[in-house]
Amino acid sequence: MFKAMIKKEFLLVLRDKHALLALFVMPAIFILIMSVAMRDQFTNESIEFSLYVNDADISKISKDFLTKIEADKKFHLLDDETSAQFVVTIPKDYESKPNSKLSINVRDSIKSDEIEAFKAMLFEHVLSAKLENMVRNIEGVSPQISKILSDLEISVETMYEVSYNNSINIPNSTQQSVPAWIVFGMFFIIIPMSTIYVNERKQNTLARLNSMNVSIFAMGISKSIPYLVINQFQVLIMLGVGIYLVPLFDTPALVINGSFFALGAVSVALSIAAIGISSLIAVSAKSSEQATTIGGILNILLGAIGGVMVPKFIMPPVMQKLSEISPMSWGLDAFLDIFLKSANFSMVLNNVLMLITFGVISLMLSMLILQISIKKGF
């Protein structure tokens, strides 16, 4: 019986072309567009400033500074100031007068946050050149101290080290986009599920099945299994898009650092949650139009709150707290932990349990509503 019911559900979903577009094509396109569009927002490596340096000092320290700028890929040193974003002037006597300052002339089109980023990046090289100059100056005073200082690699990197909790990799736009749009796409099963459910209710096929000794529980479970399978295919395809397709557009590929078992567990748990909420909407709606409208709006709201549309880390603290109510957020956090922090199963277990609990409660509630609606008879 289960086999026949699962087959029927697959046939109905696979013949719904709009549903297939929403389930597979839409999230894949989102992943591609968002990964490429946000490529520069998620990595410092790609930030590049063009600058022209006007060296009025022509000293040892100014040459050191220029060498460092030339070696840094974040800067594009120009020979002509007309097309430069920034013009940096090294004043005369810069080396001899410790209090003298570099002057930076900024073009009008540069935004304030870019100016701050430029100043911070430039500061590293200014500091480094000045420290090296200090070492040269004290060389004659004490050979022992001079030796110790010259052995040191003087740069900003020697002063601090950036570390991420449990992380070995810095996130890139693909690693942010793929999990977000996987989660969003998985919840889009609401469209085929509700359409089929409402049609079955309207056409009385569910009541007919019930009169044929098919229990509500059997109906609920046999309807859920195909969507569980479809969701897993979605995850595989979206991961494939992140790993193989996105790099073709000069964007970093998806890297999975964590456990594949944890990834599977999160994927299944997310699917159960998506099936639960989809069933609940499908059995409560009076028409498929109503179900798809409510489902679509709910999806977008849960996605917006849950960090799909806007990454949670750039949300204000109040919004970050609010995002915790969205099951999409539980799934997204777990995926990000796996992709970015090499999380294993135990590290995502809490989120997995929350998603499963949410899904099972929603599914049971939907079966109860379905039972009541079937009781109304033909």
Add this chain to the structure above:
Amino acid sequence: MIKITNLTKSYGEKKALDNLSLEIKKGSVFGLLGVNGAGKTTLLSILNGLISQDSGSVEIFGLDMNKELKKVKSLSSIIPQHLAFYEDLSVKENLDFFAKVQNAEKESYDKSVEINSLEEILLQKASTLSGGQKRRLNIAIGLLNNPKVIYFDEPTVGIDPKSRNEILDSIKEYKNFGITVIYTSHYMNEIEKICDEVAIIDHGKLIEQNSVENLITNRSSDSVSVEVIYSEKLQELGLDMSSETTIKTKESELFATLKLCKTHKISIKQINYGSSNLEKHFLDITGAKDV
């Protein structure tokens, strides 16, 4: 035999079934008549195990519905008024699905296809079928489990006369297989044509249960219809006519009516005592203006 005893079902304040008792003979075609809201659908839903009664009992072929619901369901089948199948699946896919769900045997599968003449449209998508073909598919699904009792809930709504007659003929055939048919319809002529016995329900109560023959020739009513050969004089006499050739009168006024016909040389074909047809009888005893 199907034995319904003191069946009561209420929805809030409204009593859908009020102490209803019925007995339906095995192998008969039994008509269930009643205006909308009379309680027919509630009765069918209880007989199918979709809802349960507040009180009373139902026994189908010796099985108590309350205690052996699963067995009872496997013996019966409902043909719902609304087409209950998958429009996006083909005829064969629909039949295969409903057959597997019920573990139907190949023999009953083939019989369902044959009785309903579905052989040539098996691969056609259900949504592309004509109204009559859809009705036949709807019925075929109900026959897959080789039921001993079939409940038809208005199965001929919205189809052409040819398809209707085909369906009615196939229902009459079920008697040959020993199947008990419980049939509800708004079309009284259908009930007259195929049913052996009829129960009239009104406001959840049984008003009358009788054979179709007895109901049509019901002598409890004093109405008489006199069928005559058409004459232009009929319109001038100021008689109560139910059709161009049928005079409506009462038993007490029959002699005067016949005398009038003789005086004006109007030939008499037939005299019918009681209600002229089932519909008339139904309207008489329920007080409804229309079926």
